[in-house]
Amino acid sequence: MSFILTISLSIAAYSIAVLGTFMLTGMNGLFSLGQAAFMGLGAYVSAIMVVNYNLPFALAVLIAILVAMGLAVLVGFATLRIRQDFFALATFGFGQAVTGLMTEMVNVTGGAMGFSNIPRLTTPTLAFTSLAVAIFFVWGFRKSHFGKDSLAIRSNELAAKVEGIDVFKHKLTVFVLSAAFAAYAGVLMAFHTRYVEPAMYGWIASVTWIIIVFFGGRDSLTGTVLGSIILLAAPEALRFTTAWRTLIYCVLILVIINLRPRGLFGTWELSLRPILNLFKPKKHQEVQ
Amino acid sequence: MDKAVIVDMNHLTKMFGGLCAVNDFSGHVKENQIIGIIGPNGAGKTTILNMVSGICPPTSGEIIFKGKNLCGMEPHKVNQMGIARTFQNIRLFEDMTVLDTVMTAYSWRAPYNPIETLFSSPRVARFDREIKEKSMHWINRVGLTEQAHAVAKSLPYGMQRRVEIARALASEPLVLLLDEPGAGLNQTEVQGLVDLIQDLFSDLHLSIMLIDHRMEVIMQLCEWIYVQDFGKKIGQGTPEQVQKDPLVIKAYLGEDISNA
């Protein structure tokens, strides 16, 4: 696979995880330091299913996502009712526990040596279509009442409760969905790099996705997607800066957030309406 | 014609640490009735509404609504059963327009799950359109038509109160709890509010529990009034009775009520 395609494919896969974080942290203000662990779960479970148990890819993917969602339900159930910073702490602990188990269960996971010999099953088509579907899903989700509920809960939980919104259920739903996104991204990555190791899924990775969401703009889906592409491509683009690379990357983020405290794109959304309107017969013009 | 009791509060007590905010309060609201709760600051009025709306569970006592005890029920359940409220300290959502704010009150009725939003099924579209229309209706009712697309939090204080009322109405409740809706309105505007509540009341067959310190609001609207002081009920009755009650005058109204 060509270099550009390799990179784009990783960006697409990671963007899906970032979209999960967008729903969870951007829209709902829930900070999870364990999202990467869900990615790891997706990666390990699917890889083990395919490599050790010869399951078909699609089935393995399904199982992996379900496992991640199931664990998200458990973690969410225990922690989403209590204070928000508890959620951050609990997800952090969960992430540590998951990577701990990955390291410990050497017979199944290969431990610190990682799990290799994964076949290359992630095609560019699969990755890019998946990203498109994911974006489309989040877009629809946000436009629906779930989006408004998210905003309401984020800014005043009590008021949201007294108007009938089941805040706990909502948060759980979002958390489980975001876990599914992360897990699926993990699957795509695992079958792309063909090697996974526990160290890939630490809390720093989760934090990176949070940064991406806020960099692009937590109130803008367009911003999140573009921010995600920019920041995921940046390390490659900045290669020429050699050892300064990561520092420059950090400075870039700091500068942008300082200049645009609501993220690069603020609340701006790319709209296809003007384009669509071009194709619409004149008489059908909507009356606003 | 005797109306049936819709919310029955029995021996409600709420302690905060050593402080008894509400002490053995009993009372009820009947169908299509407006009752008032008055009393000095800190008397426990808001706390009563908080208990009814599920925000703070009573230390003891029970609240019967539709044959069920609301105590220990979560706020969203209480709302879904048909009790909506406004807040004394306004609680609006950051960055949301008036319309969006009001629409969220319909969320829990949505018939679709998150996955369906992906396909934008007709159900999703239809529901969203319907609640938009309904929400606009409530916004019109409280007179905020022009402000529908303004960010709720940037509105002047008086209008923010009306956003809260619209949001509560959008829950399509049987019982409406209003905590000082008249605060921050001038004397002419207060009259407008009274008329609004009166209209809503008769159109929607609501039951209303009302807290206010503006006597013109309470006296014009309420059929029955409970008077609280230091957490204790010190009197109840029709507006006329309460106004003449010496205990109430001493604890709450003061000798000279003409200014109020």
Added chain:
Amino acid sequence: MQVMVLLQQVINGLSLGAVYALIAVGYALVFNVLKFSNFAHGGVLGISAYAGYIVANQLHWPLIPVILVGILTGAVVAVLVELIAFRWIRLQKGQLVYFFVTSVTMLMALEQVLIIRFGASFESFPYTLLKVKVIHLGELTVSITYLLSLVLTIIAFSVLLYILKKTKIGIAIRAASNDLVATSLMGINVDQIIVATFIVSGLLGGLSGVLYGISASLSPQIGQIVIKGFIASVLGGLGSLKGVAIAAVALGVFEVFLVATIGSGLTPVVIFLLMVIFLLVRPQGFAGVSFTDKA
């Protein structure tokens, strides 16, 4: 013999807890007062540790000046962090959550600064910095750096509690955390108050950085230990420094016992479960104060 091993493990746990506690104070100050997770505190800690290392290793300064250098560096870096990562956002009335984002970025950036400057070699404080390293109590040993941490933690906590509860500045710091606008309406210079908060937190960060650097060896990632401060702060309970201290020590003791019984591999799993159980039965945290906004 078994008893001695057990006792030694208790000492080990308390020692580790003392280190965590000192790291947690500086973190908790900003966390409790300004209400956001200031991971950049880790960066402050890291830079200070290296600053102490430079004067200890290259200029051969003795312990006390080395610690002072660390403390001062901490204050300076913390103020810089405030200027770079928080000031602008605050002036533009940005939301609090962005502080978390910039603070983590700042942690990474400061880490990178260390990597660029020191990443190519391994550094440790010279062992001669501390003349006596351990105290022997019969068969038991207690490390001096840990004792130092313990004593300094207790002092830092007491001073901090006093400042926050009893002095005007301290109350103003807490007021600022509630409502910046209302604080300025009291005639308080909010900028100064916030800088003051960061200076205090930076002083503590510098102190813990040097001490941690001495007891552990140096690596540019040293700042990530701030996560222990985060854990302790959340478990401690919002608004309570005492709770944070207890939580930090408890964390140290648990870690040591779990490592000694079930091994390091499964320790995070059990810690996670314990944490969840603890949060479920005691949502108000160790300190037991819970503040609920009134409806």
Added chain:
Amino acid sequence: APATPATQAPAAVEPTKAPEVPAAAEPKGDILIGNLQDESGGMKALSSAVTYAATLKIEEINAAGGINGRMLKLITYDTRSDVNEAINAYTRMVQQDKVSIVLGPPIANIGIAIAPVSQELKVPVVGLFMDDKCTIQESGAPWDYMFLAQNAATAQGTIIATYAVKELGVKKVAVLYNSQNSYSVGLANPFIKVIEENGGEIIAKETYTSTDKDFRAQLTKIKAAQPDALYFPSYPVEIPLIYTQAYELGLNIPLLGSNSVPPTGLAPSTDPAATTNTFYPYGINPSEPALVDWAATYKAKFNTDAIAQSFSGADAFGIIVKAIEACGDDVSSECLTAELNKGTEYEGFQGTVKLSATTHQPEALPMAIMTIKDGKAEFVTYYSPAGPVVK
């Protein structure tokens, strides 16, 4: 409207069959050598050693007129010790920069991850990743393009285990290793195996994690088990800590280490009293005059001490250079790979490195057993799994 960046997906286009292997390099251009290292991550210290070593060598060669009149150029890409980044970087240096050979990192996980990619891109990697999996496939056959320039972990673990049993006479051994670190795990496993095979007994097996700085819990437990010796294959950050803490807890037994102790020993970071009774295997004997000289040049240039990876890195680079020289005008990946497969002997700092065609690892490279006196490293003997070796 959906915020789909529609422009994002020229997806379906399969990679056109771009020549995945660079054609024979244009005459007289620089010879490009890829260098896959951690420059901004946690393993920078190890990686830099390799880069520095290669840089020194290149300067030497280029100053002497290059190879066949062509200059060598190192293209270094940062991996941040991140596997994905490493794969991207490798792909990039192969496809965009058209390097014909790559100097690999001293990190096993990256070696393991790169191996299947190298099988596709067909550009050889010579590195220091010590785990067997980096050079040998599941099937037992070597990865065609992966080469290891120092003893594999198995060999290293075996040598110190054998030394411990045979020369130090230890029976009951404790092991303390980092279960999250492939280097540590990779060394601990063969060590344990050899000890047990030789009638020894592992009476305590304790692990720690990468962020740990406090090993007292484990050491207290180990002390209670009363072993004859403790083996701790650890990274350099942890070594002084383990020495110090073991000493403080009164663990007075031989401490067996791995090749991450700095060649100069542990002064001034660690109390010499804590390091007196210690033995570890080393790829080189740092007291050999040639090495001392080179280490001095190295230090003068980079202002940091040469470590084990500097020497083995220099050897890895030397092997690459030797292959390039052998290929003459045709510095293509095919030729270089073929050359590396020939098992040519390379005289390096580590001795005579001869890459086996079946494992792509050096054939039986004896190691120096080192000890520490007054904080300084001291050579004891050369040793191979079979016993002492005289060089």
Added chain:
Amino acid sequence: MLEVKNLHSGYNKIEVLHGINITVPDGKIIVVIGRNGAGKSTLLNTISGLVKIKSGSILLDGKKLPSSPHKIVSSGIIQVPEGRRIFPSLTIDENLIMGGYLVSPSDLKTRKELVYDTFPILRERANQQAGTMSGGEQQMLAMGRGMMAGPKILLLDEPSLGLAPLIFNQVFELVKKLNHEENMTIILVEQNASIALRMADYAYVLENGEVVIEGPGKALVEDPRVKAAYLGAANKKV
């Protein structure tokens, strides 16, 4: 004397006040009334420095006011803001200490006593977290906190909000008392126009960010336009 001259101000792009002129002589009570959204709070916030001046000026004794809120406070202007804005996680006592941040320690004591005497409930609850107080109690606290500084000029934005009738009267008595006994200049924004206008030395009616009527308070009470728009309910017999 405080003079607001041709003041324009507002939020971002929206201009709310369009050329306001107000004169506040020392020792007087000035009342500002107006409908919801007329710009009353914006006016007070501009004086306090919370809202930026777009054009025009605000002069205190002939000198321009400093630009940052805390400096304006040190020049003797204190606002009791709309919606109370007490510090919820601080205790009552600490809230009051904050109110007297710029006051000397001995003054602090006496002023605190004054506040506690005025609102005994605050003394009773001195160590309660302010956020858990009832709405009216919080309003008393906000008022008390404003008194702590002993300002030259006190800006009150709807101080009667949520107060029970008895306390309500007490607050207005307090305003008069502060004005008489401490010679405090007071700018009062109040919805309860009839009572406010009666105590005003001079009053302004704001509509859509402009002063539409002004005059001595007593005169305005009788003004038919004011009666119709702002005193509606007062005319009805309750």
